[in-house]
Amino acid sequence: MKKTDYFSAKFENDEFIFLDQTKLPLEEVYVRTDDYERIAIAIERLEVRGAPLIGIAAAYALALSLKKSLNGNNNDVAFSHAYDRLARTRPTAVNLFFALDLIKSVYETQKNSDNIYQTLLAKAVQIHNEDIQHCKKIGDNGLRIFQKKSNVLTHCNTGKLATGGAGTAFSVIQTGFEKGLVNYVYADETRPLFQGLRLTAFELEHSGIPFSVLSDSMAASLMKDHKVDLVITGADRIALNGDAANKIGTYSLAILCNYHDIPFYIAAPSTSIDRSILTGEDIKIEFRDKKEILNPSGHQLAPDHYDVYSPAFDVTPSHLIKGIITEEDIFFFPYNFLK
Numbered sequence: 001m002k003k004t005d006y007f008s009a010k011f012e013n014d015e016f017i018f019l020d021q022t023k024l025p026l027e028e029v030y031v032r033t034d035d036y037e038r039i040a041i042a043i044e045r046l047e048v049r050g051a052p053l054i055g056i057a058a059a060y061a062l063a064l065s066l067k068k069s070l071n072g073n074n075n076d077v078a079f080s081h082a083y084d085r086l087a088r089t090r091p092t093a094v095n096l097f098f099a100l101d102l103i104k105s106v107y108e109t110q111k112n113s114d115n116i117y118q119t120l121l122a123k124a125v126q127i128h129n130e131d132i133q134h135c136k137k138i139g140d141n142g143l144r145i146f147q148k149k150s151n152v153l154t155h156c157n158t159g160k161l162a163t164g165g166a167g168t169a170f171s172v173i174q175t176g177f178e179k180g181l182v183n184y185v186y187a188d189e190t191r192p193l194f195q196g197l198r199l200t201a202f203e204l205e206h207s208g209i210p211f212s213v214l215s216d217s218m219a220a221s222l223m224k225d226h227k228v229d230l231v232i233t234g235a236d237r238i239a240l241n242g243d244a245a246n247k248i249g250t251y252s253l254a255i256l257c258n259y260h261d262i263p264f265y266i267a268a269p270s271t272s273i274d275r276s277i278l279t280g281e282d283i284k285i286e287f288r289d290k291k292e293i294l295n296p297s298g299h300q301l302a303p304d305h306y307d308v309y310s311p312a313f314d315v316t317p318s319h320l321i322k323g324i325i326t327e328e329d330i331f332f333f334p335y336n337f338l339k
Contacts, residue, residue, distance in 0.1 A: 006206065008053055008161045011125065014067065016060045020047045021161055025202040036061035036082050043089040043096075046193065050162020051236040051272055052131050055095030058086045059127045062103045063120035075116065079107055092245055092286045092313050094237040094274045099127055128164045134269040135165030137327035142172030142232070144330055145265055145323065146181040150229035153186040153219065156247035157199035158234035158267065169232040169267040170203060172325060177209050185211040186222060190247060192293045192310065216249050223260040231257050235268040235324075242318030242335035243280030244268075248311055254320040266316075267325040280315035288312050 006028060009018040016039055020029045031047070033039060039061035042048045048057045065082030069075050083100055090096055106123045113119050152173055159170030166174060176182040185204055190196035197213050204211040214222065222228055231253055235244040244250075244266050257264035277283065290308035294301060324331045 006160070008050075008163070009048065009057060011060055011121075011128070016057065016064065018042060018048050018057065019161070021049055021199060022047050024161075024198050034064050034067055036065045037085065039064070040085050040089050043086075049195075050157065051093040051095040051234070052134075052163040052168070052269060053161070054090055054093050055099035055271070056124070056128045056131060056164045058089070058096050059099040059103050059124035060121075061086055062100060063117060063124045066117045066120060069117055075111060079104075079111075090286060091284045092236050095269075095271050098271045099124075102127060131164035131269065133165070134271075134327035135163050135167055135171045138168055138267050138269065138325055139166060139171030139175035141327070141330055142265075142267060142325045143175060143179060143181065145172070145230065145232075145263065145325070146176055148229070149181055149183045150176070151184045151186065151227055152176070152182055153188070153222065153228045153231045153253070154200060155188045155196060155216075155231075155233045155250055155253055156190045157195040157203070159200065159203040161199050161203060162234065167203075168234045168269065168325075169265075170200070172232055172265075172267050174207055174209065177207070182209070185209055186219075186228065187211055187213050188216050188219060188249065188253075189213055190249060191216055192288075192296060194296075195247065216252070219253060220256050223256055223262060228260075228262055230263045230265065232265045232267055232325075235266045235272050236313060237277075237283050238266070238268060238273045238324065239277045239279050239282060239318075240273075240275060241279050242321060242324060242331075242333060243283070243315055244318070244321060244324070245280065245283045245285070245313045245315045248314050251314040251316045251320075254316045258320050263322040264316075264320060265323045265325060266321055270326045270328055273326075280317065283313075283315055285315075286312040 015032045015034050017032050023029045110119050159167035187196040187200040235246045237245045254264045288310045293308050
């Protein structure tokens, strides 16, 4: 049964309102702010997360940096400071820089307008609305990957909590379920921050889609027992050759799919394609604080002096990806359309 509705983020009364995802699924806490620094902190803390949603939040934040602007030379300093601050928050998600640069281009051409804040805000709203439309199209395009009523495995979180709309991979799953093409969903818990357990399960429950949560290490066993028909994940950055960076553990899934002859798909908006890089070797990978492994959610599991290897993302080579689902179309290896 579907539960009460929720939203990841919205803008009203000159404030950015977001659902603090670090408190899910046990608490639904919404935060209101008109301070770009608070939004930057929210992105760093993963209170706001998911590549498309990070871009949307950053666009609103950069606009808010000039909310109290009186116009003039001081705007350049304030805007530049806010841009640099927001650009430092999450280095891997290309949507962040796409959105910041769109707002920057508007600022540079219209900074002498009567109300630059409203001008920038209008662009941020446009970015948000376009993502809503892209999510819908990704879900519709993704219907073509289903050859039968399927059991789907997914990793991390790609729904409303990661985007401005219905999601990327989650939109494909939800649309497929509504059309009778998805039978059951397996959601990896997604260590070390449990986005699958805390967030994807939350969204599946709200959507009325039957599911089970499994630890990341159980995926191979599930595939060996023929319980998975296909795997769909999102992506935070896609290189020109189709190599794709996504939440750590995605590469492992792609290898397992290749071994078990299971189709592995990625769903992402075209804004996740970084046309400035040739391959995944050029993708900068974010590393997280070791406390997220040693002391998750304040529960000490091991001594603080232990050394920890904790990349937030890994890169899946394009030849392991059967298809990349975007709002434009589904594209297939060798992804010559990107060149």
